Amino acid sequence: LAKTTQPISMDSYEGQEVNITCSHNNIATNDYITWYQQFPSQGPRFIIQGYKTKVTNEVASLFIPADRKSSTLSLPRVSLSDTAVYYCLVGDINKAAGNKLTFGGGTRVLVKP
């Protein structure tokens, strides 16, 4: 799996947009980029996944430049309940080998009032 690098932590305020950038310089042709969210004492929860350009759902947007060596998760108008750890993962979702995911350290986002 491609190694990912993301900031250890970020602080924000309610109502602001939060952008978390993940670097994955060694991403392979068949790799997808997936983001998960984890609240304390809970398992991670899938947020969004993409291959290239931009993907948007009801929770977030994912921006992927043409070279795919990085990606940015955008959380619009965050609230206190968005305080969590956000993980960027890269891998081939179609591989038969168990779809193993490597979560890494993640980015701790703290939303302040």
Next chain:
Amino acid sequence: EADIYQTPRYLVIGTGKKITLECSQTMGHDKMYWYQQDPGMELHLIHYSYGVNSTEKGDLSSESTVSRIRTEHFPLTLESARPSHTSQYLCASSDRGGLNEQFFGPGTRLTVL
């Protein structure tokens, strides 16, 4: 809402005891996973399964064992618990195709005295 369950949620046990952590999912997913996570630290994959009668070791070496006799059930066993096994254990499952999103259970927090 994902239907994946783990019991017990919390377990405090003495050294040397045999324990089994239960994980069940009602989504008919072929793939199931066990992760280990210490507080504030990364998730580490310790076991995974492609389907019935299939189990593989994950990226992090673990003294635990798993079995997959039924699609919906993926229990994890520690034959002789030690304080070093104190951690949170998270079970997850995913479908074979599509986005392969992993659905996580609520976790079992294990403390070995």
